[in-house]
Amino acid sequence: MSTRGQEVFRQLREAIARGDYSGGSRMSEVEIAAAFGVSRTPVRAALSELAAEGLLDYTPNAGYAVRSYSAEDMIGVFETRAALEGLAARQAVEKGLSEAQYAQMKRVIEEADAVLRNPGEIKGIGAYWGKANAAFHNPVSEASRNPHLQWLLRKSRDIPMVQATLFRQPDIQRIQKAHDEHIYILEAIVGRQAVRAEALAREHIYKAGAYVVARMRGKAAGAA
Amino acid sequence: MSTRGQEVFRQLREAIARGDYSGGSRMSEVEIAAAFGVSRTPVRAALSELAAEGLLDYTPNAGYAVRSYSAEDMIGVFETRAALEGLAARQAVEKGLSEAQYAQMKRVIEEADAVLRNPGEIKGIGAYWGKANAAFHNPVSEASRNPHLQWLLRKSRDIPMVQATLFRQPDIQRIQKAHDEHIYILEAIVGRQAVRAEALAREHIYKAGAYVVARMRGKAAGAA
DNA sequence: AGTTTCAAAATTGTATGCAAATTATTGCGA
DNA sequence: TCGCAATAATTTGCATACAATTTTGAAACT
Helix, strand or coil: CCCCHHHHHHHHHHHHHHHHCCCCCCEEEHHHHHHHCCCCCHHHHHHHHHHCCEEEECCCEEEEEEECHHHHHHHHHHHHHHHHHHHHHHHHHHCCCCHHHHHHHHHHHHHHHHHHHHHHCCCCCCHHHHHHHHHHHHHHHHHHCHHHHHHHHHHHHHCCCCHHCCCCHCHHHHHHHHHHHHHHHHHHHCCCCHHHHHHHHHHHHHHHHHHHHHHHHHEEEEEH | CCCHHHHHHHHHHHHHHCCCCCCCECCHHHHHHHHHCCCCCCCCCCCCCCHHHCEEEECCCEEEEECCHHHHHHHHHHHHHHHHHHHHHHHHHHHHHHHHHHHHHHHHHHHHHHHHCHHHHHCHHHHHHHHHHHHHHHHHHHHHCCHHHHHHHHHHHHCCCHHHHCCCCCHHHHHHHHEEEHHHHHHHHCCCCCHHHHHHHHHHHHHHHHHHHHHHHHHHHHHC
């Protein structure tokens, strides 16, 4: 079993990525401690880790706050992540997919194919696609067999606002396109086309980033 | 002023990067607390952050230990870092160097030119080159104006053993070659040759990685 | 009214004590 | 002598108390 601090860390991490806390909001130690039914000590440990992970900003003697990203920042995040996902795809080709990794990616594609063909089940499609998307991309970074790369990718994927923007109010057309891109990426990896796989993965992420930034700017403009 | 936890964090971070603690060695809370003259609380905060930074491994109920990298791991680190430094160089071209950034890079090159021409001052060349190298690369990542990229680069540069391996027992020939590569990288950035700058920066890091890995394997073989 | 100042309240930083888990050690048996 | 089990010692996890800092709010002054 794990420690309480680890548990608090995990739950807060999910909550922030999911968008439960709006950007810039203060994370009160006593409040969280009360909510989890623990003392401030494990909460402080969790907050400290979350800050090191980049999900929170920390100011000495002033506490922690949910980090907020500007549109500029978000462009940088996705440009960086595009390079890393491209590298992961290339290394996945170089080192080869395991049976299990290939099976999982194929399963995700076939399942999504069925789901997307039937527009009746549109309710909850955002949450579904969020999970399916992760289930598709995880095997790729695993297949790179590069722990450091996997670590940096995790830091580039779990960013406040991103999940919420992409999967909260889903855009069925965008999901369809992303799904198509997945098919070609898997095709390239299986066909040992390293350069093509890298380019496709890179562009796949780049498009997602452009979408997130557009949504951020749109919402900001709409609210103003 | 900063907190004690932050101070402990900073000092431990430097010590680990410098190679004062050998890989795998346990970091005892009470020991460190005694050494710094503080209680365990700020030490725990510092260790927690260092673990999140990737410098320490953490096992629940068993504490923290200096993370050790195998040669395989190190290859992955440098492959990843090569992609990131390449991206930084490309974005530096796209966004342009500031006057100050250009001046700093040029100064480093001219200074190193003088130092390397005079082999009398070889004592302390490792430490000198370590600083000079950082002073050359930092402006590039700054010029990318990509905070996320800068953050990931920091995590890819400050790795246990790397600094010690590269700069503790310096190899004058390798330093000379790295210095030459710096000249071409700056040339490419100034000349707005994005693709060339990216390729040069990437290869520059790749070579450094190959050197570190060779040294690791050589030392391991020699010790066995 | 607006600004400044000062004090009260709230929040974070640190030390300490104790519970729980892990690690080391001792003693026994094969 | 080696392996194993049980216990002692060490180390970490958490809660709590208090100190230090920041934030808030109100009163006084311009």
